[in-house]
Amino acid sequence: MNRTNKYAPVVLERGDLLSVENPARYTGGEWGITIKQEVLDEIQRTGETKYIRYAFCFPDIYEIGMSNLAVRILYHVLNQCPDVWCERAFSPWKDMDRLMREKHIPLFSLESKTALRDFDILGFSLQYEMCYTNVLQMLDLSGIPLRSCDRSEDDPIITAGGPVVYNIEPMTDFLDLVMIGEGEEMIAEFMAEMKKYKDSKKTGQPMTRETFLQNAAKIEGVYIPAFYDVSYQEDGTIHDVKPNRPGIPAKIRKRVILNMDQAPYPTQSIVPNTKIVHDRAYLELFRGCIRGCRFCQAGFVYRPVREKSAKVLCEQGIEIEKATGYDELGMLSLSTSDYSELPGLTDSLLSAFDGHHTSLSLPSMRVDSFSLELTEKVSETRKSGLTFAPEAGTQRLRDVINKGITEEDIMTSLALAFEGGWSSVKLYFMLGLPTETLEDVIGIADLVRKIEKLYFEVGRKTGQRMRRLEMTVSTSMFIPKPFTPFQWERQNTMDEFVQKQQILRDRLRSKNIKYIWHDLDTSVWEVVIARGDRRLGPVLLEGYLAGHIFDAWDDCFSLGKWMTILEKHGLKSDFYAIRARTPEEVFPWDHIDCGVRKDFLLRERERAYAEQTTPSCREHCEGCGAAGFGGGVCYESK
């Protein structure tokens, strides 16, 4: 590789930028970005810099990546670290990908337009499994060897973090280092090691990559995939996963931030120049979820619940609104209604924003009289749709999945909503949940029809003139995820899913109802990767080399092609997707410790089969293991 013009900015011609969709994806220059001029000056002077050049990489397009809160937080945290300059890079969309390959333009950072191969480290934020091939795309466009074992001493360190790392095994061939859990503190410790590594390169005795990785492995939460060997049994299941070097921990425990009030949070966050998917400022109310819905991975891996105080949130909200100029502030969490100081927080923010034309958005709310009142208060504009996620059609199945919502809850709150003038309702369900029968599927249609009837009854009873009812019913496919009580379950077969969809299509024909269903094909592939092991690495590599990128985009995805490659490597999707596991089976992710113990998950699984619900963390502690982190809801006075 030609290294004589290291750090030279990559220049795109005007014609190139104008030939692609939304060129603002590639131009940077947003309000609130960090430009460390001292680094550029040092390079100008000496050709090198003592700063760690960190490229924060998001393997999807700009508009999606910039909508992600983790990107905003970690960009801020990294740029607060001494001697670190963090810049951003996103996956170029297919048009730009083609152009860059044709013209041999290397992938570059948005801030200084430096080629990614000139960075010391590339940190990938992995939010969903379907983005894996885009990691390979970004490495390839950067001219960095795709596989960790092919990288030289001069190549950047390739790391990843994010929610999917709780089972990152299919990606381990390509990653030098993985950060398990919340990055805020871990990343500062990691950067300190990185600094020693970089500084040593200027001395007569440069530290090797191997030594650096061994040092980094001592940081809690850091997982070096190459330091573990996986052996398999004859039936294809895992025999064991063992460290292959001395002093390497048998289990990697996730990191958590206990004091959310003191956690770094960017109030001067970047404001994109072009419209992004979630174009608003954010507050993060809390991490984790007290509910424990048994299908929900986030509900287990983010334990324990840790709240920010309303006082801190209010201060941050006021500061963010002023510093970014956004006219919408989103309240983020897994279940906004469960935030213990919600009424006080929204009241203080609303009075602080009086006359500003700033609205609050409250996603992930349970619908009840309080939230309806609140929704009416926070939105200055017309009534938008209400969203419910009963997930299952019958009470029996809702008990199985521990979705603490009854038909009565739904009907009472919807009656209130309809009386209040709401006429648009979205309902989310899952198909293929454990123990589901056709009766449960029919139960979805029955529930939807009851709601439809309720709307017109409310009209008759109150004598109101009702608007046209708009109901959207959406079904997704249940995906058994690691670290949930359902991690042992099988997924439904394609035929089963198709049959269930057909039942609903037949029963939901009405001018008031729109039924939409998720793409089946992507759900099958998602479960293969979500529960996959290291043998999927070569499959992903071959798929990427055959041109598969942007798998998260339905129109880019081809299940047939992936199946062919999978079989070529002697693997079967049924093994990963529709095989039920025994409690004794060693999972590919068993060496990762998210704090929640396996015996608790098994207990929850038994309760699911007994159709028993489990109370929320605030009502009763079930001893899941998350108390071992020493903070959060586990220590609140009950």
Place this chain on the structure above:
Amino acid sequence: MTLLAHQPAFIYRLRFSRSGSLSFIGHLDLMRTFERSLRRAGFPLLHSQGYNPRPMLVFALPLGVGISTTDDYVDVSLAEARDIMEVMEGLQNALPDGLRILDGWPVPETGGSIMAMVTAARYRLQAQQIFPALQRLFLRSEVTVEKRSKGQLRMLDIRPLMLALEHGDTEDENEAIVLVCAGSHENLRPDLLLQALTAFEDFPLQNAANCGVERSGLYAGTYPDLKCFKEMI
């Protein structure tokens, strides 16, 4: 319907330039960028009435993606009177790199829409041998090109919209200044002019694609009696 008492508006006309990465955003994105910058600056923006109140910003003429400018205008309506220097400096400090406020002055509420005033625009085009190519194009009596508008292709003679051609500061063949009709009545976008160059004058596609396009003047009035916006202070 509630009748709203008329709220007095204090309108400030700001002259601005844009360059670099900010040149690659579309008109709606530019509007949003100004809105958010004005909010960051903390000005009491007047909002439109109705379901979806928006800050009252009126741009003289939309800027296409990829076009920089040294002479554009936006009218900003505030609920309270402010010193013009305060408006200019406050906004400048809140704008992303690439947008600059060059000048500003208050205009009366009854002054009419800035959009309706625009009749012509001047563009500086920079590409290999563009001047002689444009010279030849200006000699034609008719220049009919395919124009896509609202999803439909139609034929349009742009020659009547081409007003004048000049050299840049130097007698450089690679630079040209064109004056064209602009505004809500008749408007010639520079990309259409470049398209005509490739269609009629063998101007290389590559040069047209990479041609630098900068708006360098906005005018009111009837050609040739045009009045430059910046002289209307």
